[in-house]
Amino acid sequence: MVKNNIKSFFMHLIISFVFVRIFIIFNQNHVKWASEAAARSHYFLMTFNVIIRIALAGGLYYLLARNYLKNQGNIYRNMLSTSLTAIIGICLWVIAYNNGLPAQGKYLLDLGPWQKLANYLGYSLLFFTESHANNPYVYLPFLFIPTAVMALSIEKEKANKGNCEETLY
Template structure:
């Protein structure tokens, strides 16, 4: 169970780093748009990219947990064997929620504590930034999604015999 927790944390850190690397090219510079419509179209494309990053990240959580994590015998033990990742996220969320909600700017990511939380769950950083999410409870949902994806990966792993390479 402890090995699964450590492996799940490593899987999470790896996916977070990959998601953050995917986030950087889209936000290196600030663009001034010639029209409101061009800005709106760009925003729609960026939301689509953000949703794609979330989907790919959740699929990676599923795949890597099926490959590297071991079935523990029961649903409760499986969830407990990957709970460290979620527990750390919930602790950071709780600290951020109680210390520094939104710093008067009404933008969640302007707070340094929320930025730390978003880096821990960087697979959703692009979406939170682009959608300008300012409701902290939504961030808690992003804490639960990787745990669910890893649990499904442990419970229903992709069998290597089902994958055929031509």
């Protein structure tokens, strides 16, 4: 169980690092739109981009967990064996929340602790920057996505192996 936690944490760090690098490469310049239509078009493009990135990250979590993590016997143990990622994320969220919320008219990502949390959740960084989410509770569901996807991936692998063994006999 400890090995799965360590492996899942490093998988999360690698995926987050890759998505933060992609974010930096493609989002270096913020432009001011000349028209409302151009801004709306940009908004729809970025919404589609966010969905694709989160789905791609989910697929990476699924494949990596399926190939490198061991089944612990049931869904609860599998969830516990990948929970380090969520626990560290919750600790970062609590630290950021206790350091304060931004003043009126400022964004959460203007504050250092919230930037660190957004980088820890690198796969959803584009969502946080494009949505200008100022509610700290928006970050919470994203803390549990990697843990849940990895645990379900391990559980799904067990179900597939069980079906293959039944068909052989």
